Each structure stands twice: as structure tokens, then as C-alpha cells.
Amino acid sequence: MLVATYNVHRGRDAAGLFRPDRIARVIAEIRPDLIALQEAQHYFHPARPMFDAAWLARETGLHPLRVAEREGEQGWRSNVVLLRAGARLLAPPHGLRLGGMEPRGAILAELDLGWGGFRLIATHLSLGAGRRRIQAERLLGAMRTGAESGLPTLVLGDFNEWRPGHSVLGVLEPVFGTPPPAPSFPAFRPMLSLDRILGHPKGLVPVVEVHDTRLARRASDHLPLKARVDTALLAPRAAGV
Template sequence: MKIRVATYNIHKGVSTIRSTPRVVALKKAIAQFEADIVFLQEVQGRHDRFHGKYGTTSHGEHHHWPERSQHEFFCGDSRHEHSAYGMNAVYDHGHHGNALLSSFPIDKSHNHDVSDHAYEQRGILHCVVNNGGVAIHCFVVHLGLFEAGRGRQNQALIDCVNASAPNGEPVIIAGDFNDWRNTLSDRLRTALGVVEVFDELGTRSKIGDLVRGLARREKPLAPARTFPAALPWFRLDRIYVRGFKVETAQVLHGTLWAKLSDHAPIVASLKLA
């Protein structure tokens, strides 16, 4: 069984330049992933401020801001017939959180509040996706901006996975970890038996270097650079998997992605082990 997955922080559907609405363009861009499951962060379940205003596609076409929540709008007329949303941050004109879009049925979903303090609401959305009778545990993650809090949220993620998938079931954890110093990965690998999608690809590359006699010492495993999208430098976005072989993984770069959000998306092809 092969599946294609993607993770993307969509910046609430508003561009980083002049706060231009980009919801229609984002829907078209998400379709380009050709992904069976899409993990989204900063998705607006409600935004009263933009209702009745116009958004602009990458082709210059104008469209009204959708009345539906963003995850429902993205699912409409697309390959993703199923979606789930976890509300995290609530404000006067709306709310936003994490969402999962899926081509496969979502048997159940639950949002775990992992907010570390009152000024920064964060959550982990857990969904069980049914792919032909195989239950895949999907966790959409958006961790905080402060390192100490991220450590506690990382432990909450570990506890959540161990409680819901304790017997080695297939797991995909994806999202914005804000882990710019890469301090969380080793703990996740040890506690959950997961690999980050670029781990295996990097290992293959290092083996090739050793065979050619080019490597002098083993380099630490590192996720891909995804932020800021226009010139990625920080390694904030991740896809961790258990029970899958990673066939391909890539960060999508270019003018389109730089206009849509401050994060670049990651797309990976997986095969059930």
C-alpha cells in the first residue's frame, strides 16, 4: 500500500505580504500536492473580518472569501472527501487550529489541547484514517515558540501516541514543530520508534558517500529547511512516520509557495512496511 502525504502551515489563508487573502489560490496549490492525506496548520475555522471581501489567485482572478471554514472549502470539489478540524486559538473575529484533509474515511478524531501558557494556544489533532481496513494514526502538530514549552508539548505528543497506538500501529506525525535547533527529534525517535522522512533519504546518501570514500565522519540527521518560504533556512516543519518506508520526500520551493505562506510545504511518498 502506497500513500502520498503533505504538511503545510498555511498562515491562516493570508499572504505574508500585505495580508492578501489567498484561500482560493491555496486550494489550487494543495491540489498540486496530489496527496492522499494533507496535514494543515493555522487553518481558520471562522474569520468574520474577511467575509464579503475579495481574495486573489496566482492568476490574478478575484473570488469572495468563502463562507465555509477553510478546511471544508479545501475539501469541496477535490479528491479529499473527508476532513477534521481542531480549534486551538479563539479571538473576537474567529478561530484557527489544525486540520486534516483525507481521501480515505476518518473513523474518529480528537483534538488535544497542549497549550503551555495563556497567550499561545496550541493543539495536537489526532485522527484515525481507514485505508482499506488499515488504521493509520495521524497527528497534526503545531508546537509553541518557546523551547521549554515545546519540550513539554513534545512529551504530550509522545504520551498521546503511546496511549492511542500502543502496539506499533502505523503512525504519521506531521506539522510545524517550531524546533529550529532540532532538539526534539532524538526524543521522538527513541520514545516512538519513528523516523523523519528525510532521515532515511539522508542515510542512503551517507552510505553512498562512504562507498565512494567521500565521507569523513557521520553527520547528525537533520530535517529539511522550510522557513521562510522565500529563502528557507530554518528546519521547522517535519513528517515523522512509523510502519512506513519512505520512498520520496521533498520541500516545494518557488515563487508560488513564497507568495502563499511563510512556510514551504513538504510532500512525501510512503509505502506501508
Template sequence: MRIVSYNIRKSVGLDWKRKPERILAVLEEMQPDIVVGQEVDKRLGSRQGTLPLGMLTSDLKYRFADVATRVKSHGWHGNAILFRPDVVVTEVERIELPSLEPRGAVSVFFETASGQKFHVVGVHLALHRIMRVKQALAILKYLKRCPRIPTIIAGDFNEWRKLGAASRIFAPTLDVITPGPSFHTSLPTAPLDRFVVTSDVQVTNTGVHRSELSNRASDHLPIFMDFDLPKAE
């Protein structure tokens, strides 16, 4: 399976034009089964989602996990998780995170057609280092009460170092995967986006997706991870 994490900056590209069709075209290039998105909703007002639902569902066959609390939103605090029909959602939760600004994480439990269960948590951590550490600790606390199944945390960690303060919170018990520099798209130097996985997630490939389309669709490049799951018992 393939999972992608993508901060789409409310579908605004490097030309400062909101063109969500570019985001969809990037996803079509990558063909992920699961997409963890950040900044998918507008920041103010009704927090309206910025992606065209019709094209997502009819052309790319994606659905949004039901994490939104506002009618027009795709996600919660801008975090959304999309999935294709080869997996089903069994449970959805919103994780309150300590923050000086609106932040939260979204949690979705999946099951494949062959009965394999796995868990995806989408995050967009704070700009302030101390707050990122508190948020990472809150996520770990949440995971401790969850079922022990293959788990993937994905998102924008806002950490410029390969193993920043929040990542070091996860590192003793989980595997932190930093595919490479994903920000700023015009000159990628910062590995802001990453995955954190439990040891039962068999990672086969990771990377940062660069193409003519992704180079202008957002200020972040999408990252991807290919993985296998243990066989269902």
C-alpha cells in the same frame, strides 16, 4: 501514498492578502492523499475556517476530519487534517497539550480500501523551547495508549535546528524526518516543519515543495512525504 504538512498562515500570502484559492492551487500541484494543516482557522472570534469548502470537496475531493469544536472552524486550535476518498476515518481524537497559549494536537485514525490501518497526528508546537518539550512528552504519552499501527506525526515544530529539543524527545523511539528549510518562504533557512514516524512507515521520498505558487501563498512552504504501509493481515 503522499502526506503533506502545510502551515497556511490563515490563507494569507506574502502580499498580505487572504487568497485561499492559492493554497488550493498548491495542493493541486502536490496531489497529496492526506493534508495536515496548521493555522487553517482565523485566530479570533468564531475561529472561522479560511478555506473554501465547496472547492475543496468538489474540485479537489478533500474532506475535513471532524476535529473542530466550533461550527465555523475547519480544525482545532488551527490544526486540521484533510483526506481523499481512498481512505476512511475510523476514529478522531483531540489531544490536550500543556501550553502558555492555546495549543493542541489532532489525532485521526485511517483505513485504506485494502484494510491497511494507519494513524496521523497533526501538531503545531509552541514557540518556547521548554513548552515544546512538554508538548512532545504529552504526545508520546498519548501514543503509548494508542493501537500499535503505522503512525505519522506531522506539523510545524517551531524548531530552527534540524534536531531541536522537541525532536530529540521523539528521536530515541521514532524516526524524525526533516525534509529541509521551509520557512520563511521568501528565503527558506529554517526547517520548522517535519514528520515523525514509526519504523513500520516505509518512507520512499520527502521534500519541500517550491513553485511559483507556493512561493507566495504562505510564509511557510509545504513539506511532503511519500510512504508505503505494510500489507493488511
């Protein structure tokens, strides 16, 4: 199972032009089963989708995960999750408010993409280190209180933290370990590992790679990350909800 995370910079390319078609082409290059997007909605116009869902499905084969609190919108607080066809919900997805100067949040879902059940947390965290620590604690709390609190868990998103052991990475380290560096920002000369794919239990995400192509360097100010999930560690398949 291939998963990815991608801050798409509100669909604006390196020149500042609104080009969501380039974002879709990068996603098509990756060919993920699931991808978490950040900055994929406008804060003040969340009901105005960045992507036409039918066009996106033709370009990438993926479909937006609808969040219950935002009926009619493609995501939650700038986060959009795209899934392969046939994905099953094991519990209704919902949004988690994380606060901050900008309306940060996370999408929580319990899914089965055909290999077994897992919990997804897709998020975009704040710029301030103190706020990121609080947000990380809220993510851990949500992880412990799901319908199936023992499910394997994937956390994908833009953490805005590159220093091992600091802020969000320090809070999550006892559960998810220390992620290896994967520089994804800025896209034209990636130096900072702001974007992360974490897995629990240990070994769920053996390797994380940066998707660094000519198109990806032009499409957004971040490069995408991608990872193969060890499906042997996913929960046995269960009936969908």
C-alpha cells in the same frame, strides 16, 4: 500514499492579503491523499471556516476531517486535516490540548486511506523550547494510549524547531529517529526546517521533500512538505468504526 503538511499562515499570502484560493491551488499542485494544515483557523473565531468545504472539494478533491470536540468546525486549535474521498475512520478522531501562550493542539486519528491502517498526529507546536519538550511528551503519551497502540504512526506539522536533538526533536528521536533537513521557512528564501513529517516504524517515510514552486513561495510564509509513505508497512485493513 502521498501525505503533506503545510502552515498556511491564516490564509494570508506573502503580501499579507487573505487569499485561501492560493492555498487551495498549492494543495492541488501537490495532489496529496492527506494533508495537515496549520494556522488554518482563527484562534478567536474557530467556527468561521477558512475554506468552503464544497469549493475545496472541487479544487483539491479533499474533505476536512471532522473532530468530535469541535462539531461544525473544520479543525482543532488551528489544525485542519484534509483527506481524500473514501477515507475510513478506524476510531473517532479527537483533539489533544497542548497548552502554551497560544492555544496549541493536535488532531489524533486512526485512518485507512485504502492501503492499510495507521495513526495520524497532526500538530502545531509552541515557540518556546521548554514548552515544545512538554508537548512532545504529550504526543508520545497519546501515541501509546490509542485504541490500537501498535499502529504505524505519522506525525505531521509545524514543530517550530530546526536544530537536531533539541526540544521536540530530542524527545521524539528515540521513536522516530533524526529527520533529515528540509528547509521550509521562510518561503521566499527557505533556510529553517520548521516543518516535519515523521514516521514509525523506521522506513515508513523513506523521503521527505519540500514542495517549492513559484505559487507556493507566494501563497504562505512556509513551503509545504510532502512524503510518500511505504504502504507495505501499514497495518492490514480492518473494519471501520
